[in-house]
Amino acid sequence: MKNIAVIDSGSGGLTVANELFGRLPDERIIYVGDHGNCPYGNKSIKDIKASVYRIIRFLGRFELKLLIVACNTATALMLDELKEKLDIPVIGVIEPGAQMAAETTQNRRIGVIATQRTADSHMYQQTIRKKLDGAEVFEQACPKLVSYLENNDTRPGEITSALEEYLAPLRRANVDTLVMGCTHYPLAEQQILKVWGGPVNLVDPARATIDQAVQTLKTNGDLSLAPEGSHLFFTTGDAGEFSQKVKKWTPVDAPVVLTVPDEDPQINRPPGPSTAS
Known part of the structure; x- marks a missing residue:
């Protein structure tokens, strides 16, 4: 099963996920909110990149066909870098x-x-x-x-x-x-x-970003033709608090919300070209 991943510094990327839910109802979305490090906007470039790469490494356990960087700060700082390192399409906002x-x-x-x-x-x-x-x-x-x-x-x-x-x-x-x-x-x-x-x-x-996502999936022949399963929501913060926000801000009534596990310090490094594929 190939999934679409949406990453953000917190809950704001749910506005992008909502566009996906409406435009691509047959796709399975994996959302990761870095609430434990939110907000990114006032942090150093080094800290922001370290946080994003931690999420990318976590997403390496899933089979992805598209990554949407729903955080403007991360998009501004490292979109080209992520495109170079990952072997799936990466779209910023x-x-x-x-x-x-x-x-x-x-x-x-x-x-x-x-x-x-x-x-x-x-x-x-x-x-x-x-x-x-x-x-x-x-x-x-x-x-x-x-x-x-x-x-x-x-x-x-x-x-x-x-x-x-x-x-x-x-x-x-x-x-x-x-x-x-x-x-x-x-x-x-x-x-x-x-x-x-x-x-x-x-x-x-968000609306224009999903237009680009739809076109990318069509071009690559990766649009799903049937429902792919339940959406998954992850957070580096409190899963209970995030679950309430998902219920409040999205049409998902009973979201599956989980906590991103702590990393093994030995893998605390940027991903190689094939990670998250």
Whole structure:
């Protein structure tokens, strides 16, 4: 059985998984959320890569046909590296989101809200400009949002206050298109629109990412023609807490949620070219 793997720093990648559930109902999804190390956006590059490679090594026990890196921070830092090391297709979320933004804007002024690490990489800015001549891209780091959205005890007023702070510069920049450059942010889509307070084209890269995933599977002849079995959800954090989020944020009523086991320290190294295949 060949599976599609979705990895993220926490629960935000469930927004990508939801698109998969709707578009490819016959596929079996293996989701891994690195809640034990979330959020990635404020961590060092070294620590982020170590965390992602731990997940990749864990996924080596499954037969995969596609890996979706549903974390914008990991996509910005190491997508090309993962493509080089793995022998299955690897799709990130930045290029599809940038393409959608370039096709959507009317005034060529595009805002991007993202984690600190993604904003610092300027990957959205570079990618959008390659796809749209003359585009002006305004990137805004939102360091509090992921922690707020992952924390069940966060008060709505805290999220609203943070959004007012982060969105104000983008409103002043007169952007007509706003990219949610972190897969957690669609969980606050209605709050974003309310705080924005006017017309804006809101881009969720998850939708464009799954368009690319579907095309990749078709091209490779890897689309499933019959249901492949129950989806699996893994976490490096608390399985009970993650199970509640899966139930809340996805259509999966009785999710199978398990904890990623601790590694043997002797295998704590990047994967070789054939790992996770």
